[in-house]
Amino acid sequence: MTPIYLDYQATTPLAPEAAEAMRPWLDEKFANPHSAHRLGREAAAAVEVAREQVSAALQAGKEGGRLFFTSGATEAINWALKGALSRLPDSRRRVVTLATEHAAVLDTVEWLGRMGVEVDVLPVGPDGLVxxxxxxxxxxxxxxxxxxxxxxxxxxxxxxxxxxxELARDCGALFLCDAVQGLGRVPLPLDSCDLVAVTAHKVHGPKGVGALWVRDGVILDPLLHGGGQEGGIRSGTLSPALCAGLGAAAKLLSERAEEDHAHVVKLAETARARMQGWILNGSPVERYAGNLNIRRTGVDAARLIADVRQVAFSAGSACASGSGRTSHVLRAIGLDDAEARSSIRLGFGRYTKEDELILALDLINEAAERQLSLAA
Structure with a gap:
């Protein structure tokens, strides 16, 4: 039996439309998109169609900027931070970020700090907001x-x-938005941003491809050196298949926005009603409905995940799952180790069926009750 999948923040199921868009570029249309012959030009044209589709999902038409394909959001974020800060004068070599950012940001700014950049990591409140x-x-x-x-x-x-x-702009600073989890799900104020990082596999596209949007006038030093295939500043051979998959997934985000939103809100209401006795981590209002991070006193989340093998869910970020440390995000909102270790993350979305969600939640609740009864 395939487990019921409730880990949408780690990755999302590949949309059938994205898989179909990728297939020709994996099979007979395998040419290098940077080659000058006809097959190469056809592959390059597919990349440009995908670029337009992702730009449309970002609603970049009204904003002056360029979209560069990358290997994912981690590369995009590294490039944005390192590439922008290397261009700034000594009087501006200071970066401000938040304690709950993804490791791609926090680890990069830590490295920049060792390179002489001043780093200021702002705390957040118990609701997770700065x-x-x-x-x-x-x-x-x-x-x-x-x-x-x-x-x-x-x-x-x-x-x-x-x-x-706006605070950044008022002070003459650039603003980088990690929109990985928000693209197509909550409004993105692109007009306020200078740099935006996204990735395909969080929006029903393939793993291994993402993008960085760069506002006109923002100059980045390259992160990768080589052929400069992307706009002369990002090196590496692009995969037309991966780009096409991201493009198709992005197109679906726009076409299905209202339908997806209504479905996720309904699932969230079902989940909140079903998980009585669990405490919500983070703001109950300023949140994306498809992410439910909850805790229950006395429950061991790691054991719960092992016990409920019929359901795929997590205790936090997949990127830090092997570290052995409690979540830096949960620590940042004031949870102690026991509270963090009793927290689980349930992620659902477009392809989650309500009856499967109810079954999964019942299985999790039953396993939690068994844990608590044995500990009593």
């Missing part, structure tokens, strides 16, 4: 770049990125 007054006091004319995630990958909280971006 205090805008605090942010205003810390984003100043020495700041070169501010980085903030639109939707948190662990607790689903939606940060006030438009306001943070």
């Amino acid at each position: 205090d805008l007054d605090l942010a205003a006091s810390r984003i100043d004319d020495r700041t070169g770049l501010v980085a903030a995630m639109l939707v948190n990958n662990e607790i689903g909280v939606v940060q006030p990125v438009a306001q943070l971006a």
